[in-house]
Amino acid sequence: MAAPERKTQGKLPAAGMVEKRGSALWMTHALMILGVLVVFFPIWLAFVASTVTQPEIVSPPMPLLPGGHFVENYTRALFAGVNIPVATMLLNSLVMALGIALGKIAISLLSAFAIVYFRFPGRTTFFWMIFITLMLPVEVRIVPTYEVVAGFGLLNSYAGLIFPLIASATATFLFRQFFLTIPDELAEAARVDGARPMRFFVDIVLPMSRTNIAALFVILFIYGWNQYLWPLLITTEPEMNTIVMGIKQMFPSGDDTADWPVIMATSILAMIPPVIVVVSMQKLFIRGLVDSEK
């Protein structure tokens, strides 16, 4: 806070473009706080709804302060749920998100390594083929993918949840770009030192890509966690539901009343793991996006 003020001292007032003093400072803060409130309000409502009883929610006006049923609602959600305990869904989501994130990273690291460091026939063709798949979102190829997964008998399994989403053109492309910035001499020095290609990969390339891997892990974990359409299609048994799609499944069909406190508690629970991942890896994540560490 002090640094920008000191900087502007002694300068002509005309240089006011970046000046943050007095009313301008308050304005920016007020705007920021307003923005946070707008974004945060729905989450707050969800949290409030998860701590009160069903009648309290449905009778207007809706309460704006947390009620006293926090423990009760959350216990009910975690261990009973509507169709299936939320704990199971959380576990399913965790397995899927981790599987997708780690699998994508492993595969794209290896394919980027192959594309950058090996000269083989059709190298550019392969690269462009991978690149072109970027243009096709999951939704476009969802029917044929479903056919294949069903054919392999992978419906309602972790493998079926993970494998169709595991190849990543984006990550391959990012790693390729990063590997291209590693000086050739490093690979040559490793060759002179006697490192075979995989040794070079493990000893030199992997440690150097550490921050990039961390950044991608965060992005891919959230990508995997938030998958909705694919789990919805291939998990027909409630035991295999992931939490993001599971919330939708909690809404009753027909005239039954929805159990709002439990549904809201589930929503809040669904948010927690991505938040933990982002917060705990924030430093590495930002380093990976900002500097190339060389």
Next chain:
Amino acid sequence: MATVALKGVKKRFGTVDVIHGIDMEIADGEFIVIVGPSGCGKSTLLRMVAGLETISEGEIQINGLRVNEKEPMDRDIAMVFQNYALYPHMSVRQNMAYGLKIARIPKPEIERKVAEAAKLLQLEPYLDRKPRELSGGQRQRVAMGRAIVRQPAVFLFDEPLSNLDAKLRVQMRLEIRELQSKLGITSLYVTHDQVEAMTMANRMIVMNGGVAEQIGTPLEVYERPRTLFAAQFIGSPSMNTVQGTAADGMVTLPGGAVLPCRSRHSGPVTVGIRPEHVHVDPNGPLALDVTLTEPLGATTLLHGKLKNGAELFTASLQGVHTTEQGTHSVQFSVPAEDIHLFDPATTLRLD
């Protein structure tokens, strides 16, 4: 301890020949400098010895064994790269130990060898630092250390000093030379700096356009350059050349000046005169119209044109010569043994 032999070594990139056939025998413990302008193929030649480039034709032998098909690690060589190529995420110690670790040398022995090399290179206080925390000269030393610990048969240096400032370069030049003679390891050293070539080499290869213009000791190359290119590349400032006609041990320059020379050749010639071989002599046959002087302290460079001739000419005189404003003229002579004659067509030396 090794000998290296290059036998008709050629390199082709597609249809372009970049090295046109080089033959050389390198004795055990020799320090060979490959010198030439950028793009002359000197680095390519070194990389072929290292095994980082394939050999299109010919043969490279280390200790009498053909190594053309061998991987770098099986050739028993170590290389120091221009940008050092240190592994950025490893400490100095790990950088130096990496090659040994791969070779599965027992840990205590690695420790001992790294410690030895670190002591030799005065790197002991830095062993646990990362390369980015070191200065240019220290990184250079680490790169050397990485080469030394493996006790290779041949050292290969690819312009190792070109990223250092002038003062450090002189210091490192001496250190590398000292280290090499202490360890007695056969070395190949690529540089574009003729001072490095002159001061470090046992023998040097002057390369131009993929051809070895001359192979010889620094003084041989300086005193009896085999081609005009070698003559002009070695020596600073570079040799002056004037077209002339030789007959009966005399050369006549375009302006009519006549100089004695050692050659019996007659016909048109390219006359080469090193700037430092010019002697001020009021009765000398040559006159220089000086347009610019550069006092360097120990010597003074006079730049100008020869009287009655159009050729640019540089003379280097001992001591400080107070500069006069504007054009003035200096008479000088050149001893017969310092006149180099070259064939204008082939650029080869004429004797």
